[in-house]
Amino acid sequence: MAVKKLPVAKAINESLRTALEADPKVVVMGEDVGKLGGVFRVTDGLQKDFGDDRVIDTPLAESGIIGTAIGLALRGYRPVAEIQFDGFVFPAYDQIVTQLAKMYARSLGKIKVPVVIRIPYGGGIGAVEHHSESPEALFAHVAGLKVVSPSNSSDAYWMLQQAIQSDDPVIFFEPKRRYWEKGEVNTDAIPDPLHKASVAREGTDATLVAYGPMVRTCLEAAAAAAEEGKSLEVVDLRSISPIDFDTVQASAEKTGRLIVVHEAPVFFGAGAEIAARITERSFYHLEAPVLRVGGFHSPYPPARVEEDYLPGLDRVLDAVDRSLAY
């Protein structure tokens, strides 16, 4: 069994390496992904080993990156495009929404556009404006796209390969504040399906649902709550479109209480969708309304106050207390 302990960024790097080795049609493309190895070094060494024809440094033009990735996919390639930071995806948003998402439907299923878009997202690294956003709901809202976000090294490794193998366009949100956190990766394992949620910690009193960077925060909250005698279950959503509602529902019905946690603004966010669906599915099993913890309806704030904006342990546990008070 090949088990390695890798930081998330390195797990993604290994995943890309495996994909490039496995399929000559896989190409990695983006700004600075080649010689520099990406601003987070996620693509470090790939161009050296696979050449600049497979690991392509592109002009600084996000719409161009995605638009040409679409063209490459139409030619039979499987491009893995990197958008350097979350807030930079918007120049490419038109290509993603009006073209990438809809081409399969437009052709009545005759052509597939297997493009993966990797986006380091979320806050907590003290960055400047446009470098810390969580726009996942904007993509999940668009039919034709799939949206996923791993929370740990193993999922980062496996989910990226599954995304590359998918015939659908996949937006792959990488929790950049977790890039340097190590975890075990079993490269021989049979991974869970890409869109299946997992129970990251079992509990009985309330369920926390999170994905990406907030999974660890929720696990820490559950550990802290355990010291107070509260048993929290943590569900790692992993996939934001589609959402594995069955797993969330099972947990919510087991504990009777559900709190959704994400960095993105609460208003019209993924939590709103989860709250509505679980309320519809499990109304008579719930002991409290589904609560949401997340960002505010504000631009992502300057770094010196981002800790107040981001859900931390205390805000999560405060929501747990409110839920348990019903």
Next chain:
Amino acid sequence: MTVESTAARTPRRASSGGKRTSASAKSAGASAKKSASAKKPAKDAGAGAQPELVQLLTPEGERVESPEYDKYVADVTPEDLRVLYRDMVMTRRFDAEAVTLQRQGELGLWPSLLGQEAAQVGSGRATREDDYVFPTYREHGVAWCRGVDPTLLLGMFRGVNNGGWDPNSNNFHLYTIVIGSQTLHATGYAMGIAKDGADSAVVAYLGDGATSQGDVAEAFTFAAVYNSPVVFFCQNNQWAISEPTEKQSRVPLYQRAQGYGFPGVRVDGNDVLACLAVSKWALERARTGEGPSLVEAFTYRMGAHTTSDDPSRYRRDEEREAWEAKDPIKRLRAYLEAEGHADEAFFAELDAESETLGKRVREVVRSMPDPEPMSIFENIYADGHALVDEERAEFAAYQASFADAPADAATGGEVK
């Protein structure tokens, strides 16, 4: 741009060059009657430049020589010329039928190509089977040349699908409505061709308005940087809905290419032979590793942008009339007749054939069934999606609730 400034300019290349050789004249199946007469050059609005205009057939249908481009049509036979003529006539007939069908309520909308037949047929016929074409939403003539059944183009305008053909059947991509997006797809596809080591090429169609789009600038950048085998074929039909070209650019559009590091050429877009020649030149460059190029086919949209707009609100009748004199079909017909390359029987036969096409188009459109409501849930994801499955099942159950039949196939259960 004024009427005067958009008038067919002195083809400097044609008029300044030497006499064509008799050999090439012979192989072209035609003799060059004369060089284009020198006209006073018109000034480009806002540019102060004198763009060159490649022209091989004058509006009167006289063959003029071009030392640079004659060789690209040197192998064009009289039969080829008749094919080009037929393409234009059939395309115009198809287009006219579609406009009529829209007026009759059979189509929701139609973007007419009237006036742009030469640009589309000339460039379309320059492509090879293994080339790939990325159209806008008006390339009905190019589709025709690629062998796409024209009735397939009508589905999206009737509202029965959003595209509806297999792009790989004829290497003719789906119509793209968002302006300029397809230039990037074309460039990416061309990057793939280069990676494959193939000698195919890509043609990306765009309009004059699209040149203002960021995507087109990015496509030019990518194509230049990667030296991609792509031809950007811009049909400058003078109007982006109601906005004239001078609202898009202060320099002639073909000159834009220079800033990206590849050549740009302006061709008489109503001259099918010149469009064929210039497109072949550009495609040959692409195939031989010389990279992208920009062809600006200088033409005119004779009708409305789509059947929804009203050109009388933004342009003068005289302008349209001036362009009518440069009609691409009349021009080639005059040449064919003058050279004795086509007789009355040919034209009569073609008239009948085009009427048959019109009838077929009419019948096919009217018989296009509305899609089943459940088709809303089809072809969204190649690998499936749980939410789509859930909504499909819910909607099927909802629909089944209206059924009178005792047994319903969708639910498998009895309906009261």
